Amino acid sequence: MASQYPAKPIRVWLTPPGPNPWKVVFLLEELQLNYEIRSFRFDDVKKPPFITINPNGRVPAIEDPNTGLTLWESGAIYQYLIEVYDTDKRLTYATLNERHLLNQWLHFQMSGQGPYYGQAGWFRHLHPEKIPSAIERYAKEVRRVLGVLETVLAARPADTQWLVGDKMTFADMAFVPWNFRLSEVLMCSWDEVWEGVPHVRAWQERMVELPSWKRAMEKRARLMDEQGLQWNGVPKGIETFTEYEEKIKRGENTIPGKE
Known part of the structure; x- marks a missing residue:
C-alpha cells in the first residue's frame, strides 16, 4: 500500500500498454507515495481531456495538487519526484558527482534505451510493411544499449552491481520497464534476450522481484483487462502478433467494444 504522503494524491495519467507509464508508477510505489491513476485508451x-x-x-503525465505542478516526460517526472519527495535520499545521493552520474544514466535511458527499444518493437510488430534493414538496425541498437550496461555493471564490485554507488537508485529503476518487454520486442526467449549480458540480467531480475514492481504490474494487469x-x-x-499485424494492415478495428 502507498503511504499517505503527500497529503493529496498525485494524479497519474496513463494508457496501460506501454512501458513509460509504469516507469513512473514503479517509482511512486517504491517511494510509497499517495497517488491515483487516470487510465484511458x-x-x-x-x-x-488528456491533450x-x-x-x-504522450503518456505519462502527472498533476501534483500539493505543489500545483503539471508535468510530462517520464524523465522530468522522475527528477521531480526524487527532488520533492525522496527527502531521505533513499534512491539518490546528496553528493555532487553522484547526482550528476544519476542524471547521466537517466538521460541515457531516455535517449538510448526507450527510443531504440520502441523503434525495434514498432518495426518488428506494427509497421505496415516489413523493412528488414530497419528491423536489423534497431535490434542491433538494443544489443548495443545492453552492451553499454553490461560493460558498466560487470566492472562494479560483485556486491554493489548498481549503476551508481552502492545501492539501487532511480537511475537503475528507470531501465526496468523497457527491459521487462525485451522478449516481446525481440521475439525470442527470456534466456536468449540476455545472451552475452549476464550482469544486466542479474541486475534486472533483482529489481523485478521488488514488491513495488510487482504491485505496479498487478495494477497494469487490472487496467489492461478493463480495456x-x-x-x-x-x-x-487475437492470438498472435502476426494476426494483429494483418488486422492493422487491412485497416480493421482491433479495439474491443469499438465499431
Missing part, C-alpha cells in the same frame, strides 16, 4: 491520447494536460499527447487487452497490448481474441 491509447486512441484517446491526442484528444481532450490539455500534455499538448504533446480488453492482453499483457502485451494485443486485444483479446
